Amino acid sequence: MIYYGRECQIYGNQDADVYIFCFFHDCTSIVKSLKKNYCFIAPVIKDWNSELSPWPADGFGGKGRVKSL
DSSP states (O other): OOEETTEEEHHHHHHHHEEEEESSSSHHHHHHOOSSOOOEEOOOOOHHHHOOOOOETTTBBBOOOOOOO
16 A cells, blocks of 8 residues: 555554554564554555655665655
């Protein structure tokens, strides 16, 4: 599924009242522990240091998007 322009893995019920977003590398244990009606969304992140850093720095690519409020 594409969510806000990013490929995501979806677990659970997409029509659930509760949505959970996960940015961990491996969300398997979290998904297994959930018992209620939920929709769990985990963005596919291939390069953490590049995709999630909004500015370049030593070891960080700075390709993360910044949204102003």
